Amino acid sequence: MAHVIQVGAGSGGMVVLDLLAREAVVSRITIIEPDIYKPHNVVRHYFPKEAAGARKTELARQWLLTLRPELEVHCLETDLLNPAAQAQIEELIATADIGVCAVDNEPAKYHWDGLMRKYNKPWTLGEVLSGGIGGFVHLFRPGGPCYGCVASYLKRSVETDNSPPPDYSQPGGPVDEVTIPATKAAITAIASLHALVTLELLQDRDYDPGFTSVLLTLRRVPQVFEEILRPYRFRIERMRECLFCGEAATAGAAEDLDVALAQALDRLAHA
Amino acid sequence: MLGRNGGRSQQEGGVDIGFRQRVVGIMTHASDADWRDWFRPLRRPLLRHLVGWRAGDWTLSELLGEHLLADSRQEQAMGLLDSEAGKRRLLTVEIPAIERYNEGRDPEFRIRLVRQGSNLVLCYRLMPTHNVYELETRLYSSYPIVPPETRVLTPLRHCPHLLEGQTLCLWRQGSSRQNSRWDPARYTCVFAVQAAWRWLACYEVWYDTGEWPLPEAR
Numbered sequence: 001m002a003h004v005i006q007v008g009a010g011s012g013g014m015v016v017l018d019l020l021a022r023e024a025v026v027s028r029i030t031i032i033e034p035d036i037y038k039p040h041n042v043v044r045h046y047f048p049k050e051a052a053g054a055r056k057t058e059l060a061r062q063w064l065l066t067l068r069p070e071l072e073v074h075c076l077e078t079d080l081l082n083p084a085a086q087a088q089i090e091e092l093i094a095t096a097d098i099g100v101c102a103v104d105n106e107p108a109k110y111h112w113d114g115l116m117r118k119y120n121k122p123w124t125l126g127e128v129l130s131g132g133i134g135g136f137v138h139l140f141r142p143g144g145p146c147y148g149c150v151a152s153y154l155k156r157s158v159e160t161d162n163s164p165p166p167d168y169s170q171p172g173g174p175v176d177e178v179t180i181p182a183t184k185a186a187i188t189a190i191a192s193l194h195a196l197v198t199l200e201l202l203q204d205r206d207y208d209p210g211f212t213s214v215l216l217t218l219r220r221v222p223q224v225f226e227e228i229l230r231p232y233r234f235r236i237e238r239m240r241e242c243l244f245c246g247e248a249a250t251a252g253a254a255e256d257l258d259v260a261l262a263q264a265l266d267r268l269a270h271a
Numbered sequence: 272m273l274g275r276n277g278g279r280s281q282q283e284g285g286v287d288i289g290f291r292q293r294v295v296g297i298m299t300h301a302s303d304a305d306w307r308d309w310f311r312p313l314r315r316p317l318l319r320h321l322v323g324w325r326a327g328d329w330t331l332s333e334l335l336g337e338h339l340l341a342d343s344r345q346e347q348a349m350g351l352l353d354s355e356a357g358k359r360r361l362l363t364v365e366i367p368a369i370e371r372y373n374e375g376r377d378p379e380f381r382i383r384l385v386r387q388g389s390n391l392v393l394c395y396r397l398m399p400t401h402n403v404y405e406l407e408t409r410l411y412s413s414y415p416i417v418p419p420e421t422r423v424l425t426p427l428r429h430c431p432h433l434l435e436g437q438t439l440c441l442w443r444q445g446s447s448r449q450n451s452r453w454d455p456a457r458y459t460c461v462f463a464v465q466a467a468w469r470w471l472a473c474y475e476v477w478y479d480t481g482e483w484p485l486p487e488a489r
Contacts, residue, residue: 081349107416110455111349114356148456155454242456243364243415250363257358264366265391268384271373 001027002202005092006100007080007112009033009060011044011184012126013102015191016198018046020100021064021071023199028072029064030092033057034079044184080108090115098202099123102194106151110244113147116140117245122201126194129160132186134217134225137193139201139209145236148244150213153236158215159224186218212236350389350412360415361391368459369393382464393419393460399472408463418442418453419463423471430474431483441466 002025006017009031020026033056042049047059057075064073074092078085080103093099099121101112109125116123120142128135138150145153154160193216200207211233217225243249351357366384373381383394389412397404405424411417422438432440441463442452469485476484 083349083353086349086354107413110416111354111356146456152454152456239456243360243459244456248364248367249360257355257362260362261352261358264362265384265386268366268369268373268382269386271369271378271381271383 001025002097003028003030003095004098004100004198004202005030005032005096006102007032007108008102008104009056010035010102010104011041012128012187012191012194013100014046014056014060014063015188016100016102016126016195017060017064018067019192019195020198021067025199025203026071028074030074030076030096031057031060032076032078032080032089033060034077034082044181044187081111090119093119093121096121098198100194100198101125102191104128109147109151113140113244117142117146122205124194124198124201126190128182128187128190130182131180131219132182133219133221134160134215135186135190135193136213136215137190137197138213139197139207140212141201143238145212145238146242146245149239149242150236152239152242153234154213158232158234160215189218190216209233210235351391351410351414352386352389352412365410365415365460368461372461372464382461393464395464397464397468397471399468400475402475404471406464406467408460408467410460414460415455415458418451418455419460421463421467421470423467427474428478430477432470432473439467439470441470 004020004026006013006020006029009017010033013033017029017031021029035056037045037047037051037054037056037059039049039052041047042052046063047054051059055075055077057077061073061075064071076085076088076092078089080089093115096119099112099116101109101123102125103109103112104127112123122139122141124140125138125147126135127138136154138147140147140150193214197209197214200209213234213236215232215234217228217230217232220226220228238245240246241248349357351361369382369384380396380398385392385394387409391410391414393408393410395406395408397406403425406421407424408419408421410419418441420438421441422436424437427433427437434440473484476482
């Protein structure tokens with residue numbers, strides 16, 4: 001009987017929650033999500049438009065309890081990065097068996113990764129690419145590569161976007177950075193894979209599918225994805241020089257971080 | 272419509288249920304951009320004050336959703352100087368890198384590190400060829416996930432790759448993993464200093480020849 005802690009109950013996160021909650025191996029679910037269900041969410045969610053204005057956590061809780069009334073569902077209506085909620089979040093992570101990340105912003109992913117490493121918890125991450133052309137599912141295990149290692153590797157080695165670069169002749173001009181919404185079908189496909197991998201990892205701590213990240217193409221995009229529904233598997237190693245989990249970053253810092261930091265800043269203020 | 276009390280009360284705290292319906296109705300028809308424009312004039316301290324305000328059994332945040340509060344949440348988010356991870360990053364990675372950079376360097380070309388609120392600012396001089404430039408590289412609270420920002424304090428001529436406020440265009444613009452050239456797992460703030468040195472070397476060539484000597488970043 002396992003405790004799953006998940007950050008994010010958006011259009012993808014809700015699919016993951018739904019699929020995990022149906023399995024008997026999951027007995028307790030904690031959801032961290034600050035947002036309110038809005039009218040424009042309706043098209044990609046399970047909930048009706050009449051639910052607009054309610055907290056996503058509350059809607060998720062009701063949904064899960066309808067599926068399995070015996071499930072223990074705990075909701076934290078806060079942003080993962082809210083300093084005031086950190087103690088409570090850490091307390092819940094400490095009791096969890098696995099973490100699930102279903103957020104789409106980088107600071108939250110890095111922060112979640114840091115928390116999972118701190119408490120030696122395995123976790124999974126699902127990412128739908130802009131336009132729903134495909135998506136990633138990543139598995140993280142204690143001692144393995146961190147999100148920084150994975151992001152760095154993918155940034156260097158994998159092309160998932162062929163949009164033109166910004167106009168550098170006018171660097172102050174508007175930046176074309178429109179995220180094209182994915183279809184519900186694309187989100188559900190990747191979120192289902194995410195749930196599948198999470199369940200496998202939950203049932204077998206030594207689960208090794210032969211990859212740390214898998215990219216599934218959902219649409220053909222010239223010069224990016226030549227084939228539809230093709231999986232690309234990546235076995236990404238932990239980077240020794242990673243500035244999040246590598247040797248330098250994990251070298252012993254002083255016991256009292258605040259004192260050591262104040263001393264270092266004072267020293268460098270007068271360099 | 273769901274509320275904490277199941278939407279039972281018609282009037283609580285002097286605000287009737289019609290107000291809630293009007294607000295949600297406006298939300299239904301307004302785009303995100305509209306909301307940002309409407310609420311931009313409200314300053315952040317006021318937003319923070321309003322977070323706890325209640326209308327009947329609903330808080331303002333429940334009524335207006337995250338549009339109104341996104342900015343104030345950003346401001347409250349964990350940062351470089353107030354999270355354990357941020358402090359560890361500074362002590363084990365960034366500060367040692369700055370100290371290595373400073374080691375054996377003339378005092379006037381060393382990096383000074385100054386705290387400004389929730390940000391850190393590296394103050395330094397560079398001399399890529401014959402001219403000395405004064406610069407500052409700002410590490411925002413969200414550093415290293417968000418790249419550092421470098422600006423030249425010494426007046427420059429308007430040239431390519433220069434943003435407002437003499438901020439250098441060093442990383443491909445963009446905030447996602449796919450479209451930003453900044454890699455927080457591999458780069459320290461000293462990399463930003465080295466990138467600024469390279470930018471200034473290009474500037475000096477451009478100043479003399481009118482040609483930017485490096486290809487456009489892709």
